[in-house]
Amino acid sequence: MKKPFLTVYLTPELLDRLVAQAKRRGVPKSTVAEAAIASFLTPDAAQQQEAALGRRLDRLNRHADRLERDLEIAVEMLALFARTWMAATPSLPDAAQAAARARGRDRYERFVENLGRRLASGRSFTRELAFELEAAARDAPADSFDKEDEGKAPAGPGP
Secondary structure, eight states, rough: OOOOOOHHHHHHHHHHHHHHHHHHHTTTHHHHHHHHHHHHOOOOOHHHHHEEEEEEEHHHHHHHHHHHHHHHHHHHHHHHHHHHHHHSOOOOOOHHHHHHHHHHHHHHHHHHHHHHHHHHTOOHHHHHHHHHHHHHHHHHHHTHHHHHHHOOOOOOOOO
C-alpha cells in the first residue's frame, strides 16, 4: 500500500536530530518522522491515567453534590417536622411533667435500641419507602393518586 506524501519544514537542528536517529536505527527518515508523529498524536499512559482520574473525580463530585442535597433535604424536613410538632402539641400541666419525662426517656431508649438494630441489619427506611412507593404505583391505576387528592384540603399537622 502506498502511503500519502507529506512535506514538512524542519529547523536545521531538528533535521540533524532526525537524520542521526534514522542512522542509529538503520531506518529511513520518514519512518522516524512517522513514529514521532504517531507518538505525539497518541496519548501516553500518563495522559490516559490523568483523563481517567479526571473522570473519577467528576463522578465523585457529582456524588458529593447529591449527598449534600439529600442531607439538606433531610435537615429541612426534620426542622419542619419539629416546628410543626411543637406548634401543634400542647404543653403538659406541671403535675404531669415528671411522668411524661420518664415515659419520654423509656421511649427514647427503645428508639435508640430499634435504630441500632436497623443499622446493624442493613435495613434502610428510604429503601423500604422507595419499594413501597414503587409497589403502590404499580398496583394503582395511573390517575388514582390525582383523583384521591382532588377537592381535599391539605391535611393539618398530626400528633
